[in-house]
Amino acid sequence: MMHCEQFLDALSDLLDEELDPAAAAAARQHASGCASCAAVLASSQQMLGWMGDSQNFALPPAASVRLRERLEQHLEAARPQAISAGVPSAQRRGGSGSDPAKSDEPMGAASGSQSTPRRLRWAWLWLRPRWAAALVLILLVAGLARWRAGATTVSGWLIDQGCAVTYHAHPGDHTVNCLRHCAAKGVALGLLDAQGRFRRFDAHGEQSARAVIAATTRSNDMWVTVKARSASHGVLDVEQIALTTPPGIQ
Amino acid sequence: MSDSAAVVDDDQELLQRVRAGDQEAFYTLVSRYERPLYRSALAITRSPADAEDVVQETFLRAYEHLAQFRGEAKFQTWLTQIALNTARMRLRKNHGALWESLDQPRTTEEGVLPRDVREWRENPEQQLGREEIETVLHQALKGLPAGYREVVALRDIQLLSTQETAEILGLSVANVKTRLLRARLQLRERLAAHLGAG
Numbered sequence: 001m002m003h004c005e006q007f008l009d010a011l012s013d014l015l016d017e018e019l020d021p022a023a024a025a026a027a028r029q030h031a032s033g034c035a036s037c038a039a040v041l042a043s044s045q046q047m048l049g050w051m052g053d054s055q056n057f058a059l060p061p062a063a064s065v066r067l068r069e070r071l072e073q074h075l076e077a078a079r080p081q082a083i084s085a086g087v088p089s090a091q092r093r094g095g096s097g098s099d100p101a102k103s104d105e106p107m108g109a110a111s112g113s114q115s116t117p118r119r120l121r122w123a124w125l126w127l128r129p130r131w132a133a134a135l136v137l138i139l140l141v142a143g144l145a146r147w148r149a150g151a152t153t154v155s156g157w158l159i160d161q162g163c164a165v166t167y168h169a170h171p172g173d174h175t176v177n178c179l180r181h182c183a184a185k186g187v188a189l190g191l192l193d194a195q196g197r198f199r200r201f202d203a204h205g206e207q208s209a210r211a212v213i214a215a216t217t218r219s220n221d222m223w224v225t226v227k228a229r230s231a232s233h234g235v236l237d238v239e240q241i242a243l244t245t246p247p248g249i250q
Numbered sequence: 251m252s253d254s255a256a257v258v259d260d261d262q263e264l265l266q267r268v269r270a271g272d273q274e275a276f277y278t279l280v281s282r283y284e285r286p287l288y289r290s291a292l293a294i295t296r297s298p299a300d301a302e303d304v305v306q307e308t309f310l311r312a313y314e315h316l317a318q319f320r321g322e323a324k325f326q327t328w329l330t331q332i333a334l335n336t337a338r339m340r341l342r343k344n345h346g347a348l349w350e351s352l353d354q355p356r357t358t359e360e361g362v363l364p365r366d367v368r369e370w371r372e373n374p375e376q377q378l379g380r381e382e383i384e385t386v387l388h389q390a391l392k393g394l395p396a397g398y399r400e401v402v403a404l405r406d407i408q409l410l411s412t413q414e415t416a417e418i419l420g421l422s423v424a425n426v427k428t429r430l431l432r433a434r435l436q437l438r439e440r441l442a443a444h445l446g447a448g
Contacts, residue, residue, distance in 0.1 A: 012431040016412065043445070044438050047387075051406040056384045059288040063302050067284060068277065070306050075273060075313060 002030040007037045015044055061162055065188040065200060069235065151229055154236070155244065156193035158209055158222040164190070164198040172221045172246060179213055179222060191226055191236060194247070201226075205238025212241050221246050261325040268316060280309055283326060286408045287333050293403035294337045296392050304340060308333040323417065330404065331418050341396065378445075390440035398433035405430055 002010075007030045013019045014027045031038045050056055157171035160182035167174040171192050183189060189209040190200040201209055205226070212224065223246035229237040261282075267275035284305055291308075292301035311332050312319075319328055378386070391399055404415040405426070416426045 008435070009431070012427060012434060015434070018412070040438065043442065044434060047434070047438055047441055048406055050383055050387055051402070052409055054285065054289070055380065056387060057289040057292045057407060059285045059305075060298075063288070063298075064281075064284060067302065067306050067309075068280070071277070071280060071309055074310055075276070 002026045004030075004034060004037055007031065007034070008040070011041065011044065014041070015048060060186075062186040062188055065161060069200075069202070072235065151227075153225060153227050154191060154193060155223065155225045156191040158189065158212065158224045158241070158243075159192045159198070160187040160189050161198065161200065162187045164192050168192070168196060172223070174222065175220050176213065176216060176218055176222060183210055183213060191224070199236050201241075202235055202237050205236055205241065208238055208241040212243055216243060218243070223247070262321060265316070265319070265321075265325065268313075276309075276313060279325070283329055284309075286326070287329060290330070290403035290408040291333055291337050293391050293407050294334070294396070294399050295340060296388075296399075300337075300340050300344070304333055304337045307336045311336070324414070327410075327414050327418060330408065330410065330414075334400065334404075334418060386441060386444045390437050390444075393440055394433060394436060398429060398436065401426060401429045402433045402437065406434070 007027055010019060010023060010027050014024060017024075019027065031041050157167075157174070158179070159167065159171055159174055160179060162182055163174050163178060164171070179189075188200050189206055190198055192198045205228075209224075213222075216222070223244055225242050225244045226236060226238055227240040227242075229239055261279065264275045264279050268279070287308060288301050288305050291304040292298060295301050295304060308329060312329055315332075319325070391402070394402065400419060401415060404410045404418060405412065410418070412423055412426055412430075415421075415430075416423045419426065421429075
């Protein structure tokens with residue numbers, strides 16, 4: 001016959017269903033005749049249910065958006081180094097600190113011997129000024145072309161990320177009051193275009209959108225035209241946002 | 251093939267794409283694991299802002315050290331190990347001394363044996379609402395020693411197996427089970443103060 005103390009020793013394994021069938025049966029039999037242990041078992045099961053419920057301690061949507069933005073900023077900077085040769089950028093940067101995951105691969109591997117001193121490697125550019133000028137020009141033209149290729153003007157509904165799902169079918173009904181409320185709570189703002197695609201604004205776009213929301217006298221129908229420098233990874237790099245007439249309204 | 255095995259295989263495929271330069275594949279991994287990592291980071295750090303930073307730093311470190319992940323463990327296990335170390339560093343930075351001894355039995359009034367054995371009120375979710383339940387859980391977790399919070403965070407909140415929890419914490423399975431039992435009993439005792447009937 002099991003006692004209360006033995007029951008409590010077995011409680012965790014009973015909850016995790018890691019007791020052998022005979023021990024589990026003995027524990028349950030004890031609980032059926034002991035009100036205290038039955039209460040401890042029932043409340044522990046309820047507690048584990050709450051802790052395992054993904055709605056509790058959930059990542060707020062705004063935090064998820066911030067995380068993505070910060071990662072994009074960092075990873076864009078790390079990309080050429082990290083990916084080009086399949087070598088982690090930390091190694092290329094000298095690998096300061098220890099590996100947080102205790103990996104068995106050593107950090108800070110040497111990047112190979114450099115037989116040419118830094119000053120000598122760059123000296124040839126100054127010896128050939130025409131080459132240097134041509135290189136600068138090429139870089140400028142390539143940069144400008146890339147910038148122009150990414151520039152875009154798009155129209156759609158100014159809406160927050162949370163309500164973009166709820167109002168997907170009728171975004172014109174989304175009220176400005178709701179928009180203000182969601183913006184105040186820190187939910188990311190963005191553009192829901194006519195194809196139903198939602199793209200978040202970058203930090204400048206968020207600021208511009210908030211200014212538009214604050215100034216408008218509309219109560220809904222927040223159709224806007226956005227001039228963006230580029231759109232990548234679902235984020236609009238906003239230059240300007242203007243409130244415009246929704247399609248179908250004269 | 252089980253669902254769990256399918257996810258692991260899919261992780262490996264995504265990791266191969268990341269290594270080949272596909273950054274979008276990395277974001278797929280981020281969306282897959284940001285939520286479970288945040289939940290356990292929040293339980294360990296007890297601060298939403300710290301938990302958010304921990305998750306961000308975890309993914310950055312994972313990305314930087316990806317070449318060192320050899321696939322011997324599950325990707326989630328590896329990520330969680332990084333998150334745990336990051337959370338510990340943050341706690342150490344914020345609070346100085348971090349560790350309480352878990353080997354000695356606690357002699358506080360919240361010892362291992364339950365004192366409050368009242369039944370909990372019926373349908374607490376309906377009476378209190380989900381948000382209040384979450385607040386009560388959060389408060390109860392805050393009072394647990396760090397070593398107990400970690401084991402609860404990984405096993406009961408992130409829902410990792412006992413074996414995975416042991417691997418991540420560098421403990422034996424028996425040790426994890428002992429900590430888990432004590433942590434759960436303490437946690438239940440703290441919740442009982444709020445949820446006990448009558």
